[in-house]
Amino acid sequence: AQSVTQLGSHVSVSEGALVLLRCNYSSSVPPYLFWYVQYPNQGLQLLLKYTTGATLVKGINGFEAEFKKSETSFHLTKPSAHMSDAAEYFCAVSEPSSYKLIFGSGTRLLVRP
Amino acid sequence: SQTIHQWPATLVQPVGSPLSLECTVEGTSNPNLYWYRQAAGRGLQLLFYSVGIGQISSEVPQNLSASRPQDRQFILSSKKLLLSDSGFYLCAWTQTGGYGYTFGSGTRLTVV
Numbered sequence: 001a002q003s004v005t006q007l008g009s010h011v012s013v014s015e016g017a018l019v020l021l022r023c024n025y026s027s028s029v030p031p032y033l034f035w036y037v038q039y040p041n042q043g044l045q046l047l048l049k050y051t052t053g054a055t056l057v058k059g060i061n062g063f064e065a066e067f068k069k070s071e072t073s074f075h076l077t078k079p080s081a082h083m084s085d086a087a088e089y090f091c092a093v094s095e096p097s098s099y100k101l102i103f104g105s106g107t108r109l110l111v112r113p
Numbered sequence: 114s115q116t117i118h119q120w121p122a123t124l125v126q127p128v129g130s131p132l133s134l135e136c137t138v139e140g141t142s143n144p145n146l147y148w149y150r151q152a153a154g155r156g157l158q159l160l161f162y163s164v165g166i167g168q169i170s171s172e173v174p175q176n177l178s179a180s181r182p183q184d185r186q187f188i189l190s191s192k193k194l195l196l197s198d199s200g201f202y203l204c205a206w207t208q209t210g211g212y213g214y215t216f217g218s219g220t221r222l223t224v225v
Binding site for chain 2: 041042094104105
């Protein structure tokens with residue numbers, strides 16, 4: 001069965017600092033991996049996704065993530081945090097043969113001025 | 114282009130009342146449709162998904178049900194709401210293959 005673990009329910013960084021949000025997954029087959037962002041009282045917006053090919057994936061708003069099969073990880077990074085990055089971030093996994101998208105518990109990113 | 118509509122945006126209902134939340138997708142055919150719930154301070158829980166008209170898979174046994182009366186319409190229902198049904202409900206769609214899931218704007222349900 002697929003599962004996702006996001007380490008840290010809250011991460012706080014200073015504006016301009018590196019953002020690192022951690023995600024580890026469990027899957028019996030090569031997975032599809034996703035990062036979504038959610039602003040208060042809104043739906044989820046896709047930041048980036050990995051399906052096949054290049055393991056370093058670039059997304060919107062300057063975010064990127066790297067698929068590391070040996071570590072079963074898909075951590076999200078951004079070199080320099082901006083105040084507008086404050087939101088909740090969800091990692092998710094799907095298997096190509098499955099209809100289901102399974103989410104982690106989410107990480108709330110706080111950006112200090 | 115494809116769009117997903119979800120309504121209402123907010124809803125306050127008394128305990129024991131019925132519920133009907135609607136989701137429609139435009140610009141595509143035969144989408145896979147999903148209902149998720151997000152309780153306060155928790156992640157997203159998959160409630161139901163549908164890969165075709167009349168085909169509903171339930172992930173969590175509970176007080177809710179789902180129906181898909183038309184290809185691009187997905188409805189979440191309850192006959193009698195419980196306090197524990199409060200939460201943020203999200204509809205989503207994707208095409209088979211799962212390359213990307215698009216979410217609606219959500220419905221904030223408060224049961225009082």
